[in-house]
Amino acid sequence: MTPPAGVSRESAGVWKTEGVMDYTIVAIVIFVVALVVAGGTLLFRPRGRLESAEKPSVEEPRGSTAVAEPEAGAEPEAGAAGATAVAEPVVEPVAPPLVETPPPSAGRLVRLRARLAQSQNVFGRGLLTLLSGDTLDDDAWDEIEEILITSDVGVTSAGQIVESLRTKVRVLGTRKPEEVRALLKAELVAHINPGLERAVRTEPHGESPAVIMVVGVNGVGKTTTTGKLARVVIGDGGTVVLGAADTFRAAAAEQLQTWGERVGAPVVRKEEGADPASVAFDAVSRGIEDGVDTVIIDTAGRLHTKTGLMDELGKVKRVVEKKSQVDEVLLVLDATTGQNGLRQARVFAEVVNVTGIVLTKLDGTAKGGIIIQVQRELGVPVKLVGLGEGPDDLAPFDTEAFVDAILGG
Template sequence: MLAVIGVALIVGGIVVYREQRRQELEGSSRGELTPTTEDEPVVVAPTVETPAVPAPTPVAPAEPVTPTSPDVVVEPEVDAEPETPALETPEAPVSRWARLRRRLAGSNNALARALSELLSVDRLDADVWDDFESTLITSDLGVGPATELTEALRSQLAIDGIADPERAREILRAELIKLVDPTLDRSLNLTPAVEGDPAVVMVVGVNGTGKTTTVGKLARVLVAEGKTVVLGAADTFRAAAAEQLATWGDRVGVETVRSDVDGADPASVAFDAVAKGAADGTDVVLVDTAGRLHTKTGLMDELGKVKRVIEKKAPVTEVLLVLDATTGQNGMTQARIFAEVVDVTGIVLTKLDGSAKGGIVVQVQRELGVPVKLVGLGEGVDDLAPFDAEGFVAGILGE
């Protein structure tokens, strides 16, 4: 009996011990504090639910950064060198004139209109000739040349009249060519007086005649002929003039000498441009001067100073006067005064289309005794060409 009771007590103790041990293990897994002695109360920590955290997205390791000192500037990497804009290839002078002649033939200027009307009448009487002469005068041909042409045509057509229109046209063409005078030397003088110096071309004119644009277009003509050119931005009174000229030069790879100071001495800029041309062995230096009113004595005197300063470095081989062909008699007054100040050697006629009066070609040559050397018939970059007397007459006659 005692043996059975002893076995029961041992088994019961084992069961109680295991139950207590199980409870202790479960309490520790839940964060509970199990008392170390029976006298101490059991403190149970509150159960806190931890929210689910999404798995981190894998991130590529950053490239190591090389430390630099504060004074060192790290330039960003450049994938490739920027492409240099391709230079433009100017149109050849020969093809320019053919194109400009076609445009002249399509214009409706007063001289072309007078000639067309003469060839369209059935009978040449005194009234027809009077009207013809009056129209020639209004075309800026001038009284003297208009009278000469009328007299020559009356004597030539007195016998046959215009019964044979082709014959009449031939006579008219011959008399016009004689007036325009193909014997004049219209080539630009680009031969330097001293070997090794550049040829120097000064371009002058009043405000608004398109002088700076003409310099840019002339640079294209010379580049098309295979010459090296330097531009001198001596128009220092107009803020945008130097920038405009530099843009023209950049398009054909021509360097522009300019001042960074507004209102700088134009003679100094012109001198520097010629000096640059001489140092580089350049063929031609084109000097753009400020536009000025022909009535302003001080400005005109300054133009003479620019020329004198340039010639301390190299002689000026050409002085081109830019005239707006639409200004008529006012343009003639300008031409005479400029010629007195700087000894003009050639004329550039711009805007010789549309409303222009083609007779100014003859009149300006008669007044100044210098030839029209270049003519412009539009706004295009290559709408400037060496003047050709026969081509001009053909265009006027609509051929």
């Protein structure tokens, strides 16, 4: 580069040097700018494109899909794309309880007579042995009367039976076992009174179902009897609603619920301690609404010596009668309690007009003579007997079958 005119050599050298430096700076600036532009282009390039450019393309085999779908019902593999960390819990459907079909009530007592005969063998065989003896003196007749009394027949009934037998044996002069047995059977049947109406009223009337109240003290098997009675009605082709009005005993409603579920009978219940009368009323209302044949109400069963509780039982009956008539009041008695059971019967009969007796545990250490005594004292028939722990061991009472069983025939 030629320096301008008038510039000395020294000055020209300096000028020349400065010119070269200017060019150098300009070149550096241009390089830096270019470098920045190039870097920015790389920095702001779309990531997707960059990744696709970096990933090698893989050719998919023909006839296949890009992502394999899991088979129906198969669990996703651990770590697989889209799989959840915790599998959803599988809830198995709860199968409804199996509804049983109870057997009909006809012939139940005959089928269960073996149990009854076993528990009453001392009563029947003892009498037959004495009556068939070679001599029937006063001592023998006194012993016969004692057997009857200890079998809970009652003093009055025992005296009448012995007197009648003594007269017939003397007149007929018989000693053969089969003849003596026939005489004894006739006396027992007569005192049990086969003419009493023993059928439990379970048929609806008009648009209202038959209503049965089951009463009795705790421990006699009252709730169990209610459940078994439902099986009797359903076994004979009827329909039932159960009322769990024993709200004072823990688990009474649960127990009745189990009985109902087994035969498909709905149970009306409320919380523990609720008003029993309201439960009974709602049960009858449900029975009318559903159009069932029978409503069976299990009532409270605390000690009968507490007057307030007996009044409460009377209240339940009065409240139910505002909705429908009460067709049956069945008093459940433990056949093993003897005279104590008879006292219970008297107290309940004064409050709720008992229409029938249910004797439970008659297959154990019970004394069958209680049937004669309770009917004589109350004028109320024994309608059902419990002969075991099985669900279908409640049987309609049949006088002839019962006497045959206790005499071992």
